[in-house]
Amino acid sequence: MYVGIGYDIHKFVKNRKLILGGICFDYPLGLLGHSDADVVLHAIGDAILGAASLGDIGELFPDTDSKWKDVSSHILLNKIMELIKERGLGINNVDVTFIAQEPKISKQKKEMSKRISEILEVEPERVNIKATTTEGLDSIGRSEAAAAQAVVTLIQTAEK
Ligand code: CDP
Numbered sequence: 246m247y248v249g250i251g252y253d254i255h256k257f258v259k260n261r262k263l264i265l266g267g268i269c270f271d272y273p274l275g276l277l278g279h280s281d282a283d284v285v286l287h288a289i290g291d292a293i294l295g296a297a298s299l300g301d302i303g304e305l306f307p308d309t310d311s312k313w314k315d316v317s318s319h320i321l322l323n324k325i326m327e328l329i330k331e332r333g334l335g336i337n338n339v340d341v342t343f344i345a346q347e348p349k350i351s352k353q354k355k356e357m358s359k360r361i362s363e364i365l366e367v368e369p370e371r372v373n374i375k376a377t378t379t380e381g382l383d384s385i386g387r388s389e390a391a392a393a394q395a396v397v398t399l400i401q402t403a404e405k
């Protein structure tokens with residue numbers, strides 16, 4: 246069993262779609278970033294790479310490379326899945342904390358874990374999504390940004 250951790254934060258701006266965990270949210274602001282800035286999928290991607298000792302998302306998909314501009318983050322996760330499968334590894338479980346004052350994601354949490362489980366080729370029961378505010382404190386509390394933390398465990402599913 247291999248354990249990895251991931252953290253990411255993006256700034257809220259106008260005129261961007263808000264995509265979290267591969268799901269589009271009805272919210273007046275979106276997150277700013279080179280790709281679609283899906284902070285939840287980015288934290289998960291980094292946790293997978295961490296568990297497999299493969300560096301981080303920024304190294305694999307540099308924001309200086311126009312190839313990754315506005316790309317859906319599930320494409321990045323598909324590439325990360327290819328890399329771990331080449332090493333005979335698969336996802337065991339995923340635990341995420343989404344940190345934002347707004348929007349509240351409770352109603353979409355189930356849909357989010359289902360979407361993530363499809364991307365990661367694992368049962369939805371093995372993808373847990375949590376959310377918390379920062380009680381109105383700091384930049385996240387002022388709704389200027391949203392962050393996510395993720396822990397992923399990987400298991401050896403095939404011989405290398
Ligand atoms: O301190 P605690 O996390 O319990 O309280 P909170 O930050 O006020 O969040 C209360 C509940 O709202 C959490 O248990 C989350 O499930 C939910 N929540 C959410 O759905 N979306 C957010 N952006 C933040 C919190």
Ligand code: ZN
Binds near residue numbers: 254287
């Ligand atoms: Zn990111």
